[in-house]
Amino acid sequence: MIYLALSILSSTAIFVLFKLFNKYKIDTLQAIVINYFTACTCGLIHNNNAIVASEIISSDWFIGVIFLGFLFIAVFNVMALTAQKNGLSVASVASKMSVIIPVVFGIYVYNESIGFQKIIGIILALIAVYLTSVKQKDNNVLTQSLYLPILLFFGSGIIDTSINYFAPDDKIPLFSGLIFGWAFILGAFILIYKSIRFNKNFKVKSILPGITLGLVNYASIYFLLKALRIDGLESSTLFTVNNVAIVAFSTLIGLLIFKERISNKNWLGILLALISIALVTITEWN
16 A cells, blocks of 8 residues: 555645645646656656557557646646635545546445445545535636636546556556656747746746656556556545545645635544545455
8 A cells, every 4th residue: 555655745736836835826727747758767667667659659548648748737727827816725525526537436336345335435535525625715606617627527537547447557657757758848839828928937947846746647557557556556545545535635724834724624624534444445355
């Protein structure tokens, strides 16, 4: 379970970095693009397989690289628009609740186990995600631009599902690195367009935060994929535990480090998160 724990810690660190970006006025898009370049570099350095372009292009998983590279950029922009038009809480809930997509996919496509206790655990996990993500100060306007949180929900869920489906067991670093590399190319074009269209200059102070984010981002994907390859650990269980733990842990980090106020709903969500994790994991071990 060490890979799962490292994935949760890495993903939570991403939350912390984004909070720091906001605090220190870091250009998020610029940092995101640098992050993709850094994560790509990590994957290529970490890769132990020979890099043969013709073999990669003809492989079964290369289409997944192209597909996920597009999704990474698209979902990032949808997430930003959702936060702007519908509120941060709506964006958070939509992206986190999407865990149901890889869970259902694992149960129906991979014929993973499902029982009453596991169903209850998954339902409690979804309720926990909602309660933990909702913030009292956020002005949510769910009816405005309703298509955005719907797109975010499906986009985030498809990313998690596709990463697990396409990733080759013996080429995880290379697979991850190429996804980030393709996302970097697409993101770079967006930056160039904005620079020309809106006369927006690149800021040097975006480099170090972007590199830091890239290291953590690569770690989160790498450890998640390694955890998904553990024998006997079903993807429906792993995604439930991973997602709920990240939400609960991130909320506690917000309380302890950023002095955010946590409502009674948030505390109830954290409690339900712990119960759901216990129910799902006990089912797995049994």
